[in-house]
Amino acid sequence: MDLTIRIAGEAGQGVQTTGNLLAGAFARVGLHVFATQSYMSRIRGGLNWFDVRVGDNEMFSGKEKADVLVALNSDVLDPLRHEVTGRGVVLLDGAGSDGVISIELSKTAKQLTGSAQMANTVAAGAIFNLLGCGLDELCDYLSVQFEKKGEQVVEGNILCARRGAELAALIPALDDAPKSSGAPGTVYNGSQAVGLAAATAGVKLVASYPMTPATGTFTVFAGLADEYGIVVEQAEDEIAAINMVCGATYAGVPAMTTTSGGGFALMCEGLSLAGMMELPVFVLLAQRPGPATGLPTRTGQEDLGFAVHAGHGEFPRALFAPGTPQQAYELTRRAIETAHKFQTPAILLIDQFLADVQKNAPPLDTSLRPVDRHILAEPPDDYVRYAVTPSGISPRALPGTGPFVVCDSDEHTEDGHITEDLNVRMRLQDKRLAKIEGLIAEAMPPEHYGPSGAGTLLVAWGSTYGPCREAVDILNAEGKSAAMVHFAQVWPLAVRAVRSLLREGEAKRVITVEGNATGQFASILRASGALDEHESILRYDGMPFTGEGIAARVAQ
Amino acid sequence: MIEQWPGSTPAWCPGCGNFSILKTLDKAIDGAGIDRRGLVLVSGIGQAAKLPHYTRANVFNGLHGRALPAATGIKIANHKLEVVVTSGDGDMYGEGGNHLIHAIRRNVGVKLFVHNNQVYGLTKGQASPTSDIGFVTKIQTHGVILQPFNPLALAIIEDCSFVARSFAGTPEHLLEIMAAALRHKDGLALVDILQPCQSFNKVNTHRWYRDRVKPIGDSHDPFDRDEALRLALQWGDEIPIGVIYRGRRKSFESQLPALAEKTLCEQAESV
Numbered sequence: 001m002d003l004t005i006r007i008a009g010e011a012g013q014g015v016q017t018t019g020n021l022l023a024g025a026f027a028r029v030g031l032h033v034f035a036t037q038s039y040m041s042r043i044r045g046g047l048n049w050f051d052v053r054v055g056d057n058e059m060f061s062g063k064e065k066a067d068v069l070v071a072l073n074s075d076v077l078d079p080l081r082h083e084v085t086g087r088g089v090v091l092l093d094g095a096g097s098d099g100v101i102s103i104e105l106s107k108t109a110k111q112l113t114g115s116a117q118m119a120n121t122v123a124a125g126a127i128f129n130l131l132g133c134g135l136d137e138l139c140d141y142l143s144v145q146f147e148k149k150g151e152q153v154v155e156g157n158i159l160c161a162r163r164g165a166e167l168a169a170l171i172p173a174l175d176d177a178p179k180s181s182g183a184p185g186t187v188y189n190g191s192q193a194v195g196l197a198a199a200t201a202g203v204k205l206v207a208s209y210p211m212t213p214a215t216g217t218f219t220v221f222a223g224l225a226d227e228y229g230i231v232v233e234q235a236e237d238e239i240a241a242i243n244m245v246c247g248a249t250y251a252g253v254p255a256m257t258t259t260s261g262g263g264f265a266l267m268c269e270g271l272s273l274a275g276m277m278e279l280p281v282f283v284l285l286a287q288r289p290g291p292a293t294g295l296p297t298r299t300g301q302e303d304l305g306f307a308v309h310a311g312h313g314e315f316p317r318a319l320f321a322p323g324t325p326q327q328a329y330e331l332t333r334r335a336i337e338t339a340h341k342f343q344t345p346a347i348l349l350i351d352q353f354l355a356d357v358q359k360n361a362p363p364l365d366t367s368l369r370p371v372d373r374h375i376l377a378e379p380p381d382d383y384v385r386y387a388v389t390p391s392g393i394s395p396r397a398l399p400g401t402g403p404f405v406v407c408d409s410d411e412h413t414e415d416g417h418i419t420e421d422l423n424v425r426m427r428l429q430d431k432r433l434a435k436i437e438g439l440i441a442e443a444m445p446p447e448h449y450g451p452s453g454a455g456t457l458l459v460a461w462g463s464t465y466g467p468c469r470e471a472v473d474i475l476n477a478e479g480k481s482a483a484m485v486h487f488a489q490v491w492p493l494a495v496r497a498v499r500s501l502l503r504e505g506e507a508k509r510v511i512t513v514e515g516n517a518t519g520q521f522a523s524i525l526r527a528s529g530a531l532d533e534h535e536s537i538l539r540y541d542g543m544p545f546t547g548e549g550i551a552a553r554v555a556q
Numbered sequence: 557m558i559e560q561w562p563g564s565t566p567a568w569c570p571g572c573g574n575f576s577i578l579k580t581l582d583k584a585i586d587g588a589g590i591d592r593r594g595l596v597l598v599s600g601i602g603q604a605a606k607l608p609h610y611t612r613a614n615v616f617n618g619l620h621g622r623a624l625p626a627a628t629g630i631k632i633a634n635h636k637l638e639v640v641v642t643s644g645d646g647d648m649y650g651e652g653g654n655h656l657i658h659a660i661r662r663n664v665g666v667k668l669f670v671h672n673n674q675v676y677g678l679t680k681g682q683a684s685p686t687s688d689i690g691f692v693t694k695i696q697t698h699g700v701i702l703q704p705f706n707p708l709a710l711a712i713i714e715d716c717s718f719v720a721r722s723f724a725g726t727p728e729h730l731l732e733i734m735a736a737a738l739r740h741k742d743g744l745a746l747v748d749i750l751q752p753c754q755s756f757n758k759v760n761t762h763r764w765y766r767d768r769v770k771p772i773g774d775s776h777d778p779f780d781r782d783e784a785l786r787l788a789l790q791w792g793d794e795i796p797i798g799v800i801y802r803g804r805r806k807s808f809e810s811q812l813p814a815l816a817e818k819t820l821c822e823q824a825e826s827v
Contacts, residue, residue, distance in 0.1 A: 202824055204814070204823060229814045239652075240569055246626055247629025248630065269622075370824060399594075399630075407616050
């Protein structure tokens with residue numbers, strides 16, 4: 001059993017604060033939570049909403065319609081009231097109208113505390129009561145949450161929560177509300193998971209230029225900086241950011257940058273530099289719809305092909321695309337490890353949906369466990385930076401530790417100096433590209449979910465994991481046999497494993513599911529020989545897939 | 557290897573001012589007692605940017621215009637390294653102009669030596685950001701009409717912590733200025749080095765510069781910003797050379813809490 005609560009209002013009205021509060025508080029009482037956000041690119045005004053889906057079981061996707069719509073102003077009713085389920089209720093802050101239950105959130109907060117600021121806590125109290133959740137537990141959560149702000153703030157919040165519950169007591173409680181089921185009490189969004197993983201992996205410099213939807217992770221780093229000893233530098237532009245990261249990795253420090261498509265475009269020359277200089281550069285690429293400025297605050301998976309080919313010339317790289325916040329944590333670490341092992345760039349592809357999605361997970365490991373930087377402890381006197389080896393990986397030394405470390409963006413000799421000897425060029429380019437074989441050997445095989453030999457096989461990558469997984473569950477529940485193959489590493493592919501998985505059981509229908517208009521991942525699979533005839537389900541309106549949405553399109 | 561590396565043969569034209577700059581830089585580095593194992597020469601692209609290949613040092617020869625961000629990353633990662641950028645007027649004042657502005661604001665402890673010959677050499681003779689108005693090239697066929705970029709005035713206005721100018725044709729003066737820059741401990745040191753281009757600048761020749769450069773007298777107080785700006789704006793019949801300005805700033809790296817105890821690189825080792 002699950003319910004979706006949609007908080008809607010204009011930017012600046014506290015939509016996000018209310019949503020975050022509910023997501024955290026529901027998790028605290030042991031409910032499963034899956035929260036998503038939809039917001040516009042503006043500071044004030046517009047139409048934003050925050051969906052908090054709560055349930056007895058783990059959830060992986062948002063829903064199309066809400067069971068409870070909390071309208072923070074009457075303007076949101078027109079666009080959103082028809083997106084409410086049949087059993088649903090609509091609550092409006094202020095005077096009501098037909099079919100809408102009036103609940104004075106702002107006025108109540110103002111009466112109780114002298115300011116409307118805590119209207120979100122009144123809303124949380126009301127929702128808690130509506131779902132039959134214990135108010136004492138909400139109050140405990142508020143006490144912990146606002147402890148740092150002082151006793152007065154805690155008391156004000158508790159007062160508001162209790163009054164909110166009283167106001168909602170007049171509304172009939174919802175049937176079939178989910179019951180606490182021992183879900184993990186901690187909630188993470190994708191941005192937090194990436195930040196924590198990189199901090200614990202020993203990243204010491206984050207140089208970025210703010211760009212939605214990557215700014216969330218950049219901000220997470222600022223919060224972690226003092227605890228983990230990280231320098232967080234806001235660069236003058238993305239070009240500076242990636243070149244700072246190149247410089248820092250040359251000097252031996254794990255470093256990264258966070259960006260979105262337009263910023264990543266500016267970084268391409270620097271990415272190519274990392275390929276040429278063989279630097280373990282890590283980039284978080286949080287996608288949003290393009291081209292150009294596109295839809296800044298919406299979601300999409302449009303930069304896969306771009307990231308696979310980004311940067312002039314040919315050089316090895318690894319691309320990871322997690323499906324959940326927890327997987328984002330695991331793959332961030334894996335990407336940083338891979339970059340260091342192979343001395344080449346690694347990219348983590350997320351998107352607005354995954355950056356903002358909030359989901360319960362067992363507490364993520366916060367202990368510092370730096371990745372192996374693969375550095376020679378005592379480089380010999382005759383050390384050269386780019387020694388040719390069968391694996392293509394040259395022993396790595398750092399400047400300041402003994403022999404000179406010479407790196408050049410020009411084609412260079414084994415000792416790193418500029419050359420135009422074309423035989424040397426061939427040897428060194430072959431050496432660099434030899435790392436691709438190693439990357440393929442270590443590539444993660446895709447994950448299979450659902451019954452084996454299913455008639456319909458959904459092929460997903462990155463953040464479509466959750467919605468596809470729910471679609472599989474919905475389809476099987478309806479008696480239509482379906483399964484999913486999900487790729488968390490999208491480049492290079494473990495081609496043999498991919499082929500056998502896609503061919504296993506020879507599903508009648510193979511359907512690729514992607515958040516873009518041209519089927520970019522399907523193109524990669526076809527080019528690798530792993531995919532022949534297939535259908536595709538594509539979405540590129542800037543909104544995330546849902547499980548029910550995919551299931552409906554499969555059934556069509 | 558470290559002792560024997562002779563440097564490869566420079567790809568510079570005979571008579572190029574870069575030879576004098578390289579020789580003087582080597583003297584300044586050795587004169588300052590810098591351990592070359594802890595020295596990183598960072599450069600972008602251009603003839604000046606090839607300099608790191610011709611001496612003994614750690615080298616990061618990166619992208620065109622991007623030497624400063626790379627040098628910033630290196631200095632943040634290991635602030636015990638001596639980080640010197642060698643660049644040209646196209647690399648630093650054109651392609652890398654935005655980074656120059658923000659490196660001055662950041663005041664990162666990097667020594668920045670810009671070989672300024674007022675022309676693009678490696679791409680064979682186009683105008684540079686510092687070319688004088690009227691300078692005719694194969695591209696600017698009617699002469700340059702853009703206002704020349706004034707790096708020193710920009711640096712002074714942005715309160716750069718060390719601003720100087722010298723001339724490749726007066727190696728003793730250049731050595732003195734480079735030595736002062738290497739001694740500077742509180743952030744970015746910008747040295748604009750006037751330099752003739754034998755091949756592509758037939759106007760601003762060795763003689764042209766020699767007849768115009770004039771060392772600033774001892775009476776100049778480099779902390780006097782108004783006077784410094786007046787000197788920086790002088791160009792033409794007389795071009796002042798010397799330490800023009802010193803801003804009272806703290807270096808970027810000295811203000812980062814994460815670097816208070818150890819370098820980031822040491823911290824990356826320590827677990």
